[in-house]
C-alpha cells in the first residue's frame with residue numbers, strides 16, 4: 380500500500396518545476412502584492428531576530444498557563460473536589476473547591492457521560508438535581524449531608540455579608556460571606572470567576588469571596604480582610620488564604636475598558652496584563668503576516684490583552700497584610716480544563732456552577 384502511494388516524478392511534473400528566473404519573478408510579484416497591502420519583506424536582519432524582537436513581552440497561552448497545585452479528592456459519594464495543600468493540619472477548618480465531576484446533573488454533560496456536580500440554580504438544571512449535588516459536596520467536605528450551606532445572590536459587587544444570612548429562596552445580595560459560627564459552610568458560586576477563601580487560624584473566623592473582574596476592581600478581597608479586622612480584630616499575619624481555580628491568564632482575553640479600570644485602581648496593574656499571541660494555527664504559522672504597525676491590543680488581528688485575575692487577587696491579599704507564604708494559589712484554568720471545570724466563557728454562557736466552600740467544624 381505504502382509503495383503504491385509513492386509517486387515517481389513524471390516528465391510533466393519535472394517540466395512544471397520553475398526555473399530560478401521564474402522563481403525570482405514570482406518573488407518580485409509576491410513582494411509587489413505584499414507592499415500593495417502594506418507589508419514589506421524585510422531585507423536586512425535574519426527572520427529569527429525580527430521575530431524575537433517582535434515577540435518581546437508577548438506570550439503564548441501555554442507560557443502563561445498555571446497548572447493546578449492542589450490535592451484532588453474523590454468522595455465516597457463521587458463528588459470530586461480540590462483541597463488546599465497544607466490546610467488539612469487545621470482540624471477545625473472545613474474547606475474545598477468543587478469541580479464539575481461527581482453529581483447528578485445532565486444539563487451540561489455530553490450525552491452518555493456520568494452526571495455532573497452543578498451547584499448553581501441555573502435555568503437549564505432542576506432544583507432537585509442542584510439540591511442533591513449541594514448535599515454531596517457538603518458531605519464530601521464536612522462528612523454530613525445535613526451541614527447547612529450558606530450562599531448569597533451574587534452580583535459582581537464589593538459587598539460582604541456578615542451575620543445571620545439565609546440561603547433559601549431569597550438569599551441576600553452580596554459577593555462575600557464571613558462567619559465565626561461553627562457548623563455551617565459558606566459557599567460562593569463560580570464558573571470562570573475566582574473563588575477566594577480566607578481563614579483566621581488564631582481566632583477561627585472564615586470568609587469566602589467571589590471575585591470576577593468587576594469584584595476585583597472593587598477590591599472585594601481587600602475589603603473582606605478589612606471587614607475581618609473590623610468585626611473580629613483579626614491580625615492579617617494570622618490569616619491564611621487560597622485563591623481558587625478560575626479562568627487563567629492563558630485564556631482571559633479582555634478589552635481596553637477592563638485594563639483602564641484596573642489601571643485607575645492599582646499601582647501594580649501593569650503586572651496583571653500580558654499581550655498574548657492568538658493560538659489561531661494560521662496566525663501561529665505565519666506570525667509575520669499578523670504583525671501590524673498598530674500598537675498591541677489595538678488590532679483585531681494582533682496579540683490580545685489577557686488579565687491574570689488569580690494574581691490580581693493574590694496582590695490584594697498581600698496589600699491587605701497577609702504574608703506571601705500564607706497565600707496558596709490553586710491555579711488551573713476553567714477555560715483550558717473543561718473536563719474538570721465548568722467555564723462560562725468556554726461554554727458560551729451555558730455552564731453549570733462550581734463553589735469555593737469554607738466553614739468552621741462543629742466538633
Ligand SMILES: [Zn+2]
Nearest residue numbers: 629630712715
Ligand atoms: Zn487557560
